[in-house]
Amino acid sequence: AKVAVLISGKGTNMAALLYASRQAGAAYEIVLVASNDPEAEGLRLAEAEGLATFALSHRGMARADHDAAMDRAVREAGAEYIALAGYMRILGTDFVSRWEGRMLNIHPSLLPKYPGLDTHARAIEAGDTHAGASVHLVTDDLDMGEVLGRAEVAILPGDTPETLAERVKLAEHQLYPRVLSEYAARPFDPDWLIARVRERAM
Numbered sequence: 001a002k003v004a005v006l007i008s009g010k011g012t013n014m015a016a017l018l019y020a021s022r023q024a025g026a027a028y029e030i031v032l033v034a035s036n037d038p039e040a041e042g043l044r045l046a047e048a049e050g051l052a053t054f055a056l057s058h059r060g061m062a063r064a065d066h067d068a069a070m071d072r073a074v075r076e077a078g079a080e081y082i083a084l085a086g087y088m089r090i091l092g093t094d095f096v097s098r099w100e101g102r103m104l105n106i107h108p109s110l111l112p113k114y115p116g117l118d119t120h121a122r123a124i125e126a127g128d129t130h131a132g133a134s135v136h137l138v139t140d141d142l143d144m145g146e147v148l149g150r151a152e153v154a155i156l157p158g159d160t161p162e163t164l165a166e167r168v169k170l171a172e173h174q175l176y177p178r179v180l181s182e183y184a185a186r187p188f189d190p191d192w193l194i195a196r197v198r199e200r201a202m
């Protein structure tokens with residue numbers, strides 16, 4: 001399967017997805033790395049690795065116009081799936097419904113716990129024994145689409161949001177390539193599609 005990866009920052013998950021895709025038997029290949037931040041560190045890595053890149057700052061652009069430009073770039077690259085990997089823009093309804101069932105995101109918490117920001121601080125604050133990461137389908141409900149896979153990470157005494165984030169990322173880098181591979185290789189399920197269309201009609 002052909003995948004576009006959308007990033008805004010470092011791109012360590014993008015790198016994990018890329019290196020896994022180069023292993024024998026991988027179920028997907030990355031055809032584009034796109035970013036809303038032309039300065040994103042991950043873009044430099046993608047370029048050095050010989051991947052096609054697309055950068056367009058969202059600054060001064062209406063959300064719908066920026067989404068449309070991203071959508072065009074992703075389609076022109078021939079992507080069948082989108083993997084959001086630290087993409088820090090909320091995508092509009094049009095974009096989300098166009099890619100429904102074909103767009104995944106990785107979120108640094110054990111969803112449905114802690115959607116949104118500052119997940120690690122919230123887990124530590126709550127006295128949780130474990131934090132983690134989840135890969136989920138993207139829907140209009142932020143961080144609330146169907147969860148496809150999770151990885152748990154123990155919270156250590158003395159963990160700060162930063163030390164915890166670093167360990168959770170190790171788990172993210174294992175989780176995301178596995179879940180994306182499984183998802184891209186799954187057999188087509190007409191029932192799933194019909195259920196989604198019904199849901200939307202309600």
Ligand code: GRF
Binds near residue numbers: 011014
């Ligand atoms: C990750 O923690 C991911 O869960 C979140 O954003 C971060 C991206 O990090 N959505 P990176 O750019 O992949 O290093």
